[in-house]
Amino acid sequence: MPTFTVTVPATTANLGPGFDCIGAALTLYNEFQFTRLESTPEALVINAIGEEYQKVTTDDSNLVYQAFVKFYQHLEQTPPPVQIDIKLGVPLARGLGSSATAIVGGLLGANLLCGEILSESQVTELAIALEGHPDNVVPALLGGCRLAATGLTQESSWEICEIPWSDDVIPVVAIPNFELSTQEARRVLPTEVSRADAIFNTAHLGLLLRGLQTGREDWLRAALQDRLHQPYRKALIQGYDAVNQAVVAAGAYGMVISGAGPTLLALTNKSQAESVATAMALAWKNEGVEAVVRSLSIDTQGAKSDRRVC
Ligand SMILES: Nc1ncnc2c1ncn2[C@@H]1O[C@H](COP(=O)(O)OP(=O)(O)OP(=O)(O)O)[C@@H](O)[C@H]1O
Numbered sequence: 184m185p186t187f188t189v190t191v192p193a194t195t196a197n198l199g200p201g202f203d204c205i206g207a208a209l210t211l212y213n214e215f216q217f218t219r220l221e222s223t224p225e226a227l228v229i230n231a232i233g234e235e236y237q238k239v240t241t242d243d244s245n246l247v248y249q250a251f252v253k254f255y256q257h258l259e260q261t262p263p264p265v266q267i268d269i270k271l272g273v274p275l276a277r278g279l280g281s282s283a284t285a286i287v288g289g290l291l292g293a294n295l296l297c298g299e300i301l302s303e304s305q306v307t308e309l310a311i312a313l314e315g316h317p318d319n320v321v322p323a324l325l326g327g328c329r330l331a332a333t334g335l336t337q338e339s340s341w342e343i344c345e346i347p348w349s350d351d352v353i354p355v356v357a358i359p360n361f362e363l364s365t366q367e368a369r370r371v372l373p374t375e376v377s378r379a380d381a382i383f384n385t386a387h388l389g390l391l392l393r394g395l396q397t398g399r400e401d402w403l404r405a406a407l408q409d410r411l412h413q414p415y416r417k418a419l420i421q422g423y424d425a426v427n428q429a430v431v432a433a434g435a436y437g438m439v440i441s442g443a444g445p446t447l448l449a450l451t452n453k454s455q456a457e458s459v460a461t462a463m464a465l466a467w468k469n470e471g472v473e474a475v476v477r478s479l480s481i482d483t484q485g486a487k488s489d490r491r492v493c
């Protein structure tokens with residue numbers, strides 16, 4: 184029986200001023216294996232392994248399966264009985280795009296079982312519609328750092344471009360031992376912003392794109408500022424100010440909330456990555472928060488799939 188394995192990278196969205204439009208794939212992965220079930224009374228079997236496996240539901244509420252079903256609904260077909268084996272490497276509800284890995288995994292698994300009936304751009308459109316914003320699912324599918332903006336042709340159509348990322352900009356993530364759901368972190372945001380804040384973010388996102396491309400330190404230091412989401416969300420993250428001060432003192436370009444948080448992302452150069460990581464862990468520990476800190480790289484490939492015949 185053919186089994187398809189889909190490997191999907193974690194992602195860090197927003198990068199400070201790029202709320203809901205920019206994200207980068209990181210070298211941390213979830214793996215999803217799909218096997219079509221034949222001659223079995225069960226329509227769905229889900230197994231999960233990995234550190235947080237108990238947090239993943241194994242019935243039809245599972246997000247991987249929900250995306251799998253949505254794919255078949257899109258084709259106006261009934262989903263087949265399936266076994267989904269999940270190997271978790273991306274922590275859940277921490278701002279590292281775990282839900283995007285589940286959505287991308289479910290859609291790609293279904294597409295593979297169907298003989299890759301949908302194109303990459305059709306899968307991308309479906310993934311964005313399911314997640315509700317593009318900044319995690321797009322880099323999770325395509326890899327690298329990506330900017331997504333609505334296109335002119337149809338309301339649902341997106342223009343996606345790759346943002347060059349200098350080798351001298353290293354992402355360091357500090358992942359705390361508490362969760363923050365995206366839903367909760369979006370609830371604290373205002374529905375309207377001032378013109379001054381809109382201009383502030385537009386300018387800083389432009390600066391960030393050039394800073395990431397060139398690795399130019401003064402641009403990066405200024406560029407990570409944001410007025411659209413972080414000022415409202417930082418109160419949800421215990422120890423935010425202390426970790427931010429430690430990151431700056433350790434010489435990093437700056438620190439932002441990864442996605443909707445609570446993971447904090449520092450951008451730094453190669454020579455300072457280790458001391459920045461140590462400073463983040465220590466600052467959070469002093470605030471009573473245990474955190475796993477990792478210096479990562481940008482994943483350039485995005486989701487990968489593999490077919491095996493058992
Ligand atoms: N591998 C997985 N399998 C099934 N469901 C998952 C998986 N990973 C995440 N989920 C679902 O997604 C939820 C987390 O989504 P949420 O958007 O709150 O956080 P996130 O995607 O980790 O963070 P962010 O969107 O800020 O990067 C989990 O509580 C779970 O319901």
Ligand SMILES: N[C@@H](CCO)C(=O)O
Nearest residue numbers: 196203318365442443
């Ligand atoms: N742009 C999204 C990313 C998290 O899913 C947010 O910040 O809410």
